[in-house]
Amino acid sequence: xxxxxxxxxxxxxxxxxxxxxxxxxxxxxxxxxxxxxxxxxxxxxxxxxxxxxxxxxxxxxxxxxxxxxxxxxxxxxxxxxxxxxxxxxxxxxxxxxxxxxxxxxxx
Amino acid sequence: xxxxxxxxxxxxxxxxxxxxxxxxxxxxxxxxxxxxxxxxxxxxxxxxxxxxxxxxxxxxxxxxxxxxxxxxxxxxxxxxxxxxxxxxxxxxxxxxxxxxxxxxxxx
DNA sequence: AGATTATATTATATTTTTATAATATTATAA
DNA sequence: TTATAATATTATAAAAATATAATATAATCT
Numbered sequence: 001x002x003x004x005x006x007x008x009x010x011x012x013x014x015x016x017x018x019x020x021x022x023x024x025x026x027x028x029x030x031x032x033x034x035x036x037x038x039x040x041x042x043x044x045x046x047x048x049x050x051x052x053x054x055x056x057x058x059x060x061x062x063x064x065x066x067x068x069x070x071x072x073x074x075x076x077x078x079x080x081x082x083x084x085x086x087x088x089x090x091x092x093x094x095x096x097x098x099x100x101x102x103x104x105x106x107x
Numbered sequence: 108x109x110x111x112x113x114x115x116x117x118x119x120x121x122x123x124x125x126x127x128x129x130x131x132x133x134x135x136x137x138x139x140x141x142x143x144x145x146x147x148x149x150x151x152x153x154x155x156x157x158x159x160x161x162x163x164x165x166x167x168x169x170x171x172x173x174x175x176x177x178x179x180x181x182x183x184x185x186x187x188x189x190x191x192x193x194x195x196x197x198x199x200x201x202x203x204x205x206x207x208x209x210x211x212x213x214x
Numbered sequence: 215a216g217a218t219t220a221t222a223t224t225a226t227a228t229t230t231t232t233a234t235a236a237t238a239t240t241a242t243a244a
Numbered sequence: 245t246t247a248t249a250a251t252a253t254t255a256t257a258a259a260a261a262t263a264t265a266a267t268a269t270a271a272t273c274t
Contacts, residue, residue, distance in 0.1 A: 015125030020118040091187040
């Protein structure tokens, strides 16, 4: 079925988003394009590992890049990527407030 | 930093959503609660595997369950879970239309 | 040209996920 | 009460993701 393909693609998209370093990258790019050298200073992961995570995000089409001298500039490919991350954080906060009201109920 | 915890939780949420069987489950539950026996017939995965995926979704708090006789009924814990899956599919379709217009440009 | 900087790639070890297989639990029915 | 049905749990094998380490590439600077 065609629906199964959509399901697979959706799962793949989520899987690509399912790593803290990659979420951090998307956060760092949310305000606009940045070079790798800048971003890597804000994380504690090795350069080669960081580059691999960038590669995964790019392979999935969530970010894009260009070369600028010896630097490489990355940016978020389209706005709904950022929106999706925001939506997840919204879901999280709902989940937390949900369990909070549950705690109140148990008091 | 507290932001790092949010990032970790966000990544974990996405990771939980990052499997086709689990997305399928959320789809099957989108219309309302269902028992396992019903859902499992609409997939081609083994019972024990299906149960494990249900367990992961429940552990993450995305679905909840109750027992009804010898059946177990599952439902989506709160609406933004469904919304998040929809948002991902929206992102996907934007991505596709994006590449479509790119293809047109190359013609 | 040779050294240095920024980044990517590749190979591989480690860790985590996933699927399979077997068994356990719980409720109902015969 | 034994059998059957629905589901979960556990152990483990197989596959995939991740991190590490080493090396490669490409641009700039001396």
